[in-house]
Amino acid sequence: MKIGLVTCASMLDQVRQIVPLIPQDQFVIYPVLPCRLFAISGDTIRNQVDKSVLANEATIIIYGYCHPELNSLLDMYCDSNIRKIEGNNCWEMLLGPEQVEKYLSQNSWLENNAFLTKWNREVSKSFGSETRNAKVVSSCGIEELTAFRFESNQPDEEAVKREAQRTGLPYSIHNESLDYLKNLIQSAIDKAHIENEARINSGLSPKAELIPLSLLETMKEIIYIIDNSGRTVTFISPIIEKLLSITTKEFKMTFLSTQNKGGYLYKKRSQIISKRSAFITDCLGRGFEDPLKIEYQIINGKGECRWIRETLNPQFKADGSIGAFAGRIEDITEWKTTEQQLTDLYQNEASLRHELETQIQNRIEFTRALVHELKTPLTPIMAASDTLSSGLKQEPWLNLAQNINKGAFNLNKRIDELLDLARGEIGVLQIKKIPIDCIELSADIIQYIDAKLRKANLRLVFEHDENTIFIEADPDRLRQVLLNLLSNAIKYTPGSGLIKIKCFRTSTDVVFQIIDSGIGISSSDMAYLFEPYHRLERDRERFDGMGLGLALSKRFVELHGGRIWVENANEHGSIFTFTIPTLTPVKPEHLKLGYKNKRKSYEAAVN
Known part of the structure; x- marks a missing residue:
């Protein structure tokens, strides 16, 4: 069976040692940094769980309840083959609650190789000499730094000694086996096998190797799985509650239903259901051609109208048959709003541009006509006045002829300027260098x-x-x-x-x-x-x-x-x-x- 292990990275080395000891199953590890040192959000854990649930037949959580959202997050996956191993924190999973209680009663500060080497700087900033109040651990009544070796000679004594000096504590090193953690994981695996067999016997798909990595990497979108009959939603990403204010249960009950009652409330349900059903029928009967891509509107859990883009693809088994259908739902309301605004602006701009072009063209035609009408009578006036100015010798006739010629010349100059301006406005004014x-x-x-x-x-x-x-x-x-x-x-x-x-x-x-x-x-x-x-x-x-x-x-x-x-x-x-x-x-x-x-x-x- 293919099993996903969502693991606290502080136990990553230990889990890697245990996996080869359970040869009958295939494992994929999804590490999550420890919330003890890092600001890990619930979304970060959920994204890793989503990937595991979608890609594997079962998922085992090896992470502590030290993260405040873990318990409520696991409730979202009530219909999936997923379970958490026993233990409130990483030390209870590694050593067992009784052993942990014994060391804590001795005021010990527990560390392993990962904390002392890989995240040594983070540990010092949080608890050691680099903290704001300096040596928080020693000021809280801790009496000893207790380091555990689950691997051969790891951590080495120098690393332990160095950390003890930073915190001002004595130290001790203990060699421990991985038996307790291995037994916890094995117990969870056994239960996963039982549930997997029950799912198969009841006709549910185990979801083995049905989801491509390209889909798994888009966890900010809503992912869903429909069985190969096209009648049942077998998985829906819990992020739907955050994005659309619809619970996973409501989605599963209403997504494929022809009754438009609550949950995933379509504005045009029959059309969307019909398109999706026709796509599934074609894939099963004729084979897969292109993904289904549709855009539509729904009313979310808050009563808001949202635009949705849905993509649906068949997922194939090793023998080439369709094992399920994997879909992706995106909320594109903001994109649609922006698109509509751009469309409105473009139409407004096009209308204004057409109006402006019409006005410019009318002005150009008027200018051309005006120039023609003015040049036609002006040409003989200029020629006649020029001849008179050259031939007349007596005043006041010579002065009058010269004034007429000067006025005609100035008017011709203004007309030429007007023509040049019109040529410039339409882009045909040229220069010869x-x-x-x-x-x-x-x-x-x-x-x-x-x-x-x-x-x-x-x-x-x-x-x-x-x-x-x-x-x-x-x-x-x-x-x-x-x-x-x-x-x-x-x-x-x-x-x-x-x-x-x-x-x-x-x-x-x-x-x-x-x-x-x-x-x-x-x-x-x-x-x-x-x-x-x-x-x-x-x-x-x-x-x-x-x-x-x-x-x-x-x-x-x-x-x-x-x-x-x-x-x-x-x-x-x-x-x-x-x-x-x-x-x-x-x-x-x-x-x-x-x-x-x-x-x-x-x-x-x-x-």
């Missing part, structure tokens, strides 16, 4: 705005550490960014003010800075400065434009892989900074722009 010299490009732009600077009575300083700084970028878009930032600096810098352009290289980027000596930007405006259509409150009546320049500048810089930001200068004014990554070095011979003559003329003008 070529090798350029940042210094020469900046000098060309400065020369371009020279007339504006003179008209506004502003001074501009261009600072750069190197004569040439090469990068790969889109010159038109980079020019547009610099012009936007410089135009803003001219707008907000009062007469006789100073504007600085800085261009320098770091280890990873080329950095541009436009610094003005204007009125600065408030913190409330700064948060939305790069948003489309945003304009400063104080500028709504003073300046033209739709507030797209900075938004487009940000998009152009980010398309290059860079960043753009603004901060107020220490005294007054603003500092706009943007970076362009230098991903690959650009050699001067690959340069396609040449502004050297223009830069020299500009520098001369500035000087």
Whole structure:
């Protein structure tokens, strides 16, 4: 017969010596640490008992009642072939109650090899010199450390002497046999054989080798066994009382019942019972195909609605026939709740995304139509006004023609900005990188705005550490960014003010800075400065434009892989900074722009 031995680890060596002396049975040992030294929960013991009960024909408990939950725990297994050997603690099982009482009456502290060697540190922390109050044993009236040898020369005298010195006690060593423990185990085995035969004679399965290890290792879930007829629950893990507030007896009576009365109370009993019965019938009649996996709701012992995931598998005997069905029950209520919340959030997000995409698409279509409708009549106006400006010589007609041409040019620029913004929103705005010299490009732009600077009575300083700084970028878009930032600096810098352009290289980027000596930007405006259509409150009546320049500048810089930001200068004014990554070095011979003559003329003008 296959027997599981749930054993206190303090007696593990002794049990291992006894097992070979009982050759007619197969044994599997399930050790549990002693609660005398370790904080062992009832769940820990129950998990080991569950494994043994599921995998063996009988289970014998070799553990003391020193654990306060052991007695109530054993009551949960009243229908299983399980028994505890006599003895309240490990010493009564090893020596017998009379011998233990004799040593205790002599005020002896009993130890064996495991306590003195394997758990010596734990013993010292609990009772010896390392305890909080130091030498608890000697302060409690203990007069002698009494060590027992159940194995040859174990423990050795040095280990006993060392522990006696730590506790400040004299010691003695006694050689003992294993006869008493062996007789206890043999008696429990004999009773297990009798019960096993009775179970077989009554038609119950002994459960030999029916449960796989993969199932035994999931003891936080509820495990149950149904006999090979599919009519009777032969085992249910006692953890069901903790997880679902249903007793093992209630479960066995109601799990397979078609009557929905208490216990394992299904919300849709007939459907679940039908699926499970059909699975068992198919396995018995046609053979096993796939495990049964079903999810359903029950009402637990507290009246709460819980979601359950149940898995059922046939378990095969050595001859290939089905010996039983092993099932696993999981409480997945929290998972289901989270799943439903995620589903609701996803549906809400999908609805909002669809609404947003529709609004964006409508805006894009409107923008395209608007650009087309504005560009169509604007083109002949620009051409006609340009021709008039070139041909007229008399005032006030020349001034009127120039104003019309300037207005048409500005309107065309705003339309182009609007179109670029729409392209950026749908991800079709592109840049075309070529090798350029940042210094020469900046000098060309400065020369371009020279007339504006003179008209506004502003001074501009261009600072750069190197004569040439090469990068790969889109010159038109980079020019547009610099012009936007410089135009803003001219707008907000009062007469006789100073504007600085800085261009320098770091280890990873080329950095541009436009610094003005204007009125600065408030913190409330700064948060939305790069948003489309945003304009400063104080500028709504003073300046033209739709507030797209900075938004487009940000998009152009980010398309290059860079960043753009603004901060107020220490005294007054603003500092706009943007970076362009230098991903690959650009050699001067690959340069396609040449502004050297223009830069020299500009520098001369500035000087």
